[in-house]
Amino acid sequence: MLLYLLKRLFSLIVTLFVASLVVFVVLEVVPGDPASYMLGINASADTVAALKSELGLDQSRFARYIQWVGGMFQGDFGTSYTYRTPVAEMVRERLNVSLPLTLFALTLAIVLAFPAGLLAASRRGGAADSVVMAITQLGVAIPNFWFAMWLVLLFAIKWQWFSAGGFPGWGEGFFVGMKALVLPAVALALPQASILTRVLRSSLLDVLNEDYVRTARAKGLTRRQALWRHALRNAMIPVLTIIGLQFSFLLAGAIIIENVFFLPGLGRLIFQSIAQRDLIVVESVIMLLVFAVVVVTFLVDIAYAWVDPRMRRGF
Amino acid sequence: MIIDKRSFTALLLAAAFSGSALAAKTDITLGMALEPPNLDPTGGAAAAIDEVVYANIFEGLTRFKADGSVHPALASEWSIENEGKRYVFTLQSGVKFHDGADFTADDVKFSIERAKADDSTNAQKGLFENITSVEVIDDATVAIDLETPDGNLLFNLAWGDAIILDSESADNAATAPIGTGPFTFSNWVQGDRIEIEKNPDYWGEAVALEKATFKFISDPTAAFASLMAGDVDAFPNYPAPENLVQLEADPRFKVVVGTTEGETILSMNNKSEALADVRVRQAIAHAIDRQAIVDGAMFGYGTPIGSHFAPHHPSYIDLTGNSTFDQDKARALLKEAGVEGDISLSLKLPPPAYARRGGEIIAAQLREVGIETTIENVEWAQWLEQVFKGKDFDLTIVSHTEPLDIGIYARDDYYFQYNNPNFNELMAAFSKEIDIEQRDIMLKQAQTIISEDYVNGFLFQLAKTGVANTKINGLWENQPTQANDLTGVSWSD
Numbered sequence: 001m002l003l004y005l006l007k008r009l010f011s012l013i014v015t016l017f018v019a020s021l022v023v024f025v026v027l028e029v030v031p032g033d034p035a036s037y038m039l040g041i042n043a044s045a046d047t048v049a050a051l052k053s054e055l056g057l058d059q060s061r062f063a064r065y066i067q068w069v070g071g072m073f074q075g076d077f078g079t080s081y082t083y084r085t086p087v088a089e090m091v092r093e094r095l096n097v098s099l100p101l102t103l104f105a106l107t108l109a110i111v112l113a114f115p116a117g118l119l120a121a122s123r124r125g126g127a128a129d130s131v132v133m134a135i136t137q138l139g140v141a142i143p144n145f146w147f148a149m150w151l152v153l154l155f156a157i158k159w160q161w162f163s164a165g166g167f168p169g170w171g172e173g174f175f176v177g178m179k180a181l182v183l184p185a186v187a188l189a190l191p192q193a194s195i196l197t198r199v200l201r202s203s204l205l206d207v208l209n210e211d212y213v214r215t216a217r218a219k220g221l222t223r224r225q226a227l228w229r230h231a232l233r234n235a236m237i238p239v240l241t242i243i244g245l246q247f248s249f250l251l252a253g254a255i256i257i258e259n260v261f262f263l264p265g266l267g268r269l270i271f272q273s274i275a276q277r278d279l280i281v282v283e284s285v286i287m288l289l290v291f292a293v294v295v296v297t298f299l300v301d302i303a304y305a306w307v308d309p310r311m312r313r314g315f
Numbered sequence: 316m317i318i319d320k321r322s323f324t325a326l327l328l329a330a331a332f333s334g335s336a337l338a339a340k341t342d343i344t345l346g347m348a349l350e351p352p353n354l355d356p357t358g359g360a361a362a363a364i365d366e367v368v369y370a371n372i373f374e375g376l377t378r379f380k381a382d383g384s385v386h387p388a389l390a391s392e393w394s395i396e397n398e399g400k401r402y403v404f405t406l407q408s409g410v411k412f413h414d415g416a417d418f419t420a421d422d423v424k425f426s427i428e429r430a431k432a433d434d435s436t437n438a439q440k441g442l443f444e445n446i447t448s449v450e451v452i453d454d455a456t457v458a459i460d461l462e463t464p465d466g467n468l469l470f471n472l473a474w475g476d477a478i479i480l481d482s483e484s485a486d487n488a489a490t491a492p493i494g495t496g497p498f499t500f501s502n503w504v505q506g507d508r509i510e511i512e513k514n515p516d517y518w519g520e521a522v523a524l525e526k527a528t529f530k531f532i533s534d535p536t537a538a539f540a541s542l543m544a545g546d547v548d549a550f551p552n553y554p555a556p557e558n559l560v561q562l563e564a565d566p567r568f569k570v571v572v573g574t575t576e577g578e579t580i581l582s583m584n585n586k587s588e589a590l591a592d593v594r595v596r597q598a599i600a601h602a603i604d605r606q607a608i609v610d611g612a613m614f615g616y617g618t619p620i621g622s623h624f625a626p627h628h629p630s631y632i633d634l635t636g637n638s639t640f641d642q643d644k645a646r647a648l649l650k651e652a653g654v655e656g657d658i659s660l661s662l663k664l665p666p667p668a669y670a671r672r673g674g675e676i677i678a679a680q681l682r683e684v685g686i687e688t689t690i691e692n693v694e695w696a697q698w699l700e701q702v703f704k705g706k707d708f709d710l711t712i713v714s715h716t717e718p719l720d721i722g723i724y725a726r727d728d729y730y731f732q733y734n735n736p737n738f739n740e741l742m743a744a745f746s747k748e749i750d751i752e753q754r755d756i757m758l759k760q761a762q763t764i765i766s767e768d769y770v771n772g773f774l775f776q777l778a779k780t781g782v783a784n785t786k787i788n789g790l791w792e793n794q795p796t797q798a799n800d801l802t803g804v805s806w807s808d
Contacts, residue, residue: 032696038352039438040360041703041730042717051358051436082352082359083505084489093505149536156544164544165537166530169504262532262541264506272506275666276352277696 008301012294019290020072020283024065027279033057034081034277055081068283077284082276087284090269097167098266101181101188102250106243108189109196116193117200122227124205132197139194148187148260155183165261184261188254192246199242203235210234236307244300248293252285340806341525343787345799346538346550350506350531353489356475357430360438362716362797365475366551367509367529369798372413373478373494376404376423377469381803383627383718383795385473389418389495399464399749406455410518412481413499420457424449425482427459439476439717445746466749470719475796497522497802507531523805542568542782549783551790551799554668556614562782572616573779573793574627577714579617579669581677581772586732587709589658596769598648599710600638602684603677609775612672616778622766623721626776627793630758634766638773645684655685660709662688665698669777670712677712677772703730714777718796721758722746724765733770 035051036043052058056067071078077087120132156164162183170177207213208231216226255267266285273281351363356373370378378388387393390404410418427449430437437443445465450458461468471477484493492500497519498511509529513522530547532538535555541547542562553559553570563570581603583590590596605619618626621634649655660681664674671692678688688710693701702708715723725742727734738761745757766773779794789803 030696031700032694033700034696036699036704037696038359038361039436041699041713041715042441042720042723043360043438044440046433047436047438047440050434054434054436084353085505090505097506149540152537152540152544156546157540160544163546164540165532166541166546167504167507169507259534260537262507262530262534262537264504268506272350275694275696278352 008298012291012298015294016287016290020065020069020287023283023286024068027282028061030277032277034279037277038082057081068280072284072287078280080273080278080281082273082278083281087281090281091266091285091288094264094266094269096170097181097264098251098254100177101185101254101263101265102247104178104181104185105188105192105250105254106247108185109192109246110243112189112193113196113200116197117204118227118232120197120201121204121208122224129201132201136194136197139190140198142191144187144191145256145260147190148184148257151183151187152260165263167263180263184254184257184263187257187260188250192250196239196242196246200235200239203238204231207231207235233307237304240300240303240307244296247296248289251292252289339808340786341523342527343524343801343804343806344528344530344546344548346530346532346541346547346553347799348531348533348538348552348554350533351509354492354500354503354509355488356478357426357480357485358436358438358489365797366799367511368492368494368496369475369478369796370496370800370802371498371511371527372492372496372500373475373480374496375472375474375478376406377473379473379718379796379798381791381793381795381800383793385469388473389423389479393469395749397460399466399747400461401458402461402468403452403456403458406457407518408455410495411516412484412495413493413514414481414484416481416483416493418479418481418495419454420451421454422479422481423457424451425485426479427477429480429485430477437476439474442471442474442477463747464749465746466754467746473796475798498524498527501526520802522802524801527801529799549781549787549790551779551781551783552794553780553782556616556780559614559616559780559782567784568782569785571779571781571783571790571792573781573791574618574625575716575777575779575794576625576718576720576796577716577777578620578623578625578720579673579712579714579774579777580623581774582711582713582731583771584706584709584730584732585734585770586706587660589654589660590709592652592654593769594648594652595654595658596772597638598645598652598684599681599686600769600772601641601648602645602681602686603638603772603774604640604680605635605774606640607680608673608676611676612669613775613778616780617775618778619775620773622762622773623715623724623771624758624762625718628719628758630755630762632759632762634762634773637766638769642684649685658685659687659689662690662710662712663698663702663708664690664692664712665695666692667714669714673712673774677710706730706732710772712774716777716797721761721765724761724770731771733765733768735764735768738764738768 035048039048039051080087080090116132120129123129152164155162163180167180168176213226213231216230252266254265255271258265258268270282270285347366349363351367352359352361354364354368356364356368374388376388376390377385380386389407391407393402393404395402406420412418427443431443445462446459447462448460452458480488481493497514497517499514501512502510511527513525532541538550538554539558542550559570562568583596609617619635621637624631662674662678664670674690678690681688702711722742723729724733725739741757741761748754783790786807788805788807791800
């Protein structure tokens, strides 16, 4: 197990290093610089030069890369060019929205998907299965921003139960904050729940055809007992993989939903920073996401081992 | 005194009602499409900065009022000496910065010198170019000396880029702005909103609002939803002209269509091979149907223009006649120039809707007269790099939003690369002229020269389409400068 962890740690470091290089190089190639962007079309060339030197952009690329990576080692992500605030602080503020939203949406997806998937698998070919399949088909097909707009139209404009968007901040109280995340979480959860349901169902059906399930049935278990005791656990591997992917996706990929609900999340921060060529923010946020994905993958791997003892032997 | 129970209840009810009738709302939430990157108007060009801080948090010596006229602000009065080369300002007394520091002539000297300095990052440094020195006469008097007489000085000092900062707090203006205005900065939830509060110690007339929130909503659909759901009270620059009709029909809202300083132009690279010939530029000007662009790209909001000048300005002359929509004339001009049917231009479009939607229409109109265009959508940063700095383009569409910015045509290295010595001379003379009548004549000449040189395709003046709750009074109808001045805003009962 220790060796496995060390190996993992090593690959994490290599991944982060390669990612930092790729991110830095790609953003250097993109045309446009933050100083010209900030000063607009009336600024003179020497003003732009003055701002560039103030921001440290007049140094060589190599020096800036070393400075950036060196800073990160010391936990210093630098200062945003346009916002003039520490990047770490900005990211933390955005994570205060994105992380709870991701967890909320994912929990919602799981809570919906498990009963639905189990029901569909256990009643394979039955009416319940058809209904679940039809609904999830729709859930996968509907673009989530369109669904989000419907939620706004009904719950915010027509009945005015929720705000149309925005985030008041956790300072206003836990429930106020959660309330602001309800509609976005539902909009994000619907397609994820649909995908998860379908994966769980097909994975369960695969497992139900396995020999050991037949043996379990032969020793006298009912279909449902076999499903619960033997099949579910074995069907978890693909489901866990999907959940891991969904977490990473939701953390930064919720940008469209963030736009519809004008939430100050991580996705919009990246989008905005790219448009403004606030490179240091883009670079640091991407590194954070790479880190998050690697960690989540690691956690999923551990979960594999937990559900499937055979996988532990390889460690 | 005996009061029976019934009349006591009546009294209470009456009190309650009169109380509620008197208590008009004192907080307001304004929607803005873009979030300011920071709050220092002296260190960035983003319009969103001024839209939060101008006249609310920060003040300059002079200021713009809603109609675009220049009024005293921190300077109560001034006199002009030394044949227009020296301005002596008397400052308002008893003014304090939000952190309690006194406002004095030293602050004026500091702010102007900071903007002028070699390492200044002021986006409009040009405004201060003509100032040679700032002299502190006493705490309440300051003199500004100029290189040459300058009729624009009071106008220039009214810009958001010329606001007065305190030397103690200037460096933190980006995130913790300390000004002298009627509102103080209170909170910024990045990505979501900025809150400002009434300054109880304001030196001037007290404002009616206790609190104002600027909420940042970039998505046009979300902007609509936020108004309909009541999350936002007003959207001074509503980003989706397509649903203004619907909002107008809603009794809760009023839609106000005003003017801006944004001349939207089809900029032409005057040094590119094809466009160096004035006949080709003229042909393009005649090939464009301005009204069709206003209708198609802006849903009818916008006024066609024939030069680089705002129609609401007193010196405006209507020159749209120089470039009437006339396809035959356009074809004839191209033939005369010898490029008939053999012309292909690049058209680079920045993100705003006026450019992207307008660009498609213009491309179609140019094709009608035999000019092919290759459309390329670019981001702002890319536009600045390739078009503005690199001059690597034939055509582009941009709205120039600075007030009275016809002077950019006198800059030889400006991105559309127009170079006419007569025009340059005229603008140089204009900046020295103080006589109002002469200035008026010169502005009219300037408009005519660039219109007849067909420097650019002059399209339309951008409209300001504002939506607000019907009970809100005092928001600016027009946009003489980019600002959401809340000093005169109040709710009616």
